[in-house]
Amino acid sequence: MxxxxxxxxxxxxxxxxxxxxxxxxxxxxxxxxxTRAGIAAVYDELSLRIGVPIDSAAVVARLGPPLELELANWLPADEIPAAAAIFRSLYPSIAVPATxxxxxxxxxxxxxxxxxxxxxxxxxxxxxxxxxxxxxxxxxxxxxxxxxxxxxxxxxxxxxxxxxxxxxxxxxxxxxxxxxxxxxxxxxxxxxxxxxxxxxxxxxxxxxxxxxxxxxxxxxxxxxx
Missing domain, CATH: 3.40.50.1000 (HAD superfamily/HAD-like)
Structure with missing residues (x-):
């Protein structure tokens, strides 16, 4: 930079x-x-991996807040760190190329x-x-x-x-x-x-x-x- x-x-x-x-x-x-298409795809994959329904269309309609704040809409607090780690591991290969x-x-x-x-x-x-x-x-x-x-x-x-x-x-x-x-x-x-x-x-x-x-x-x- x-x-x-x-x-x-x-x-x-x-x-x-x-x-x-x-x-x-x-x-x-x-x-x-x-970033909507890529982020939606990551949330869809995350939902499959953790077995928790996440409405990715709703998520991308309100982009802005940090990841952990969004995950709080779908998960209890003690499950957020692990889900966030999975999300971030998926993001570079799924979301970035779709941006x-x-x-x-x-x-x-x-x-x-x-x-x-x-x-x-x-x-x-x-x-x-x-x-x-x-x-x-x-x-x-x-x-x-x-x-x-x-x-x-x-x-x-x-x-x-x-x-x-x-x-x-x-x-x-x-x-x-x-x-x-x-x-x-x-x-x-x-x-x-x-x-x-x-x-x-x-x-x-x-x-x-x-x-x-x-x-x-x-x-x-x-x-x-």
Missing amino acids: RGGGDRITCGLPCFGMLRGMHSVGFDLDMTLAD TPLPGAREAVAAVRRAGGRIVVVTGKNAGDAVRTVEFLGLDVDEVAGSVFGAAKGPALAAFGAAAYVGDHVADIEAARAGGAVSVAVATGPYRAGELREYGADVVLGDLTEFAGWFDGWRSAAAVG
Whole structure:
């Protein structure tokens, strides 16, 4: 992964302008990557192995929280660690190859690169599978931080100097706030645009195909401001 950078705070009017660069954080599942088919397949296999019914369609309709939180919907607490270990052993061979980039994902990363910015992926997925997914998709990012959700993503965003954080979940709005970043919500996950806006996102996009245009305007506003 690439090296670090500095951050300055100038408040929302100039949208977190940085010294010489505009570093951006992205969530992974259903923001950059469509992981639904692969995750559903892993849950189906896990269900067979442990003999417990798991509705994989319901699971992938609410992607975002870490694995253990989802497993708590199906298993007693004392069975979760073993099930999580099985899930993670299956993930690289089943889920990663089934993952596809969401529309605009590569273009969004490229837009930040063109501006001389840096990119961090901050996700609830464990770091190993997150890195495998990013590498499989060929996304050019500097760092990956895993196993964090909601406001717990804030320290990673702040340490990286992310001026904006892009995600599909209302918890990603909380993450941006906790990290002192502009929250950019994309309506490609479990929440509609209106719900994301009502929750308090600073910016709401239909999907990442709209990101490059917004990002260019954001940089221009920061430069003028």
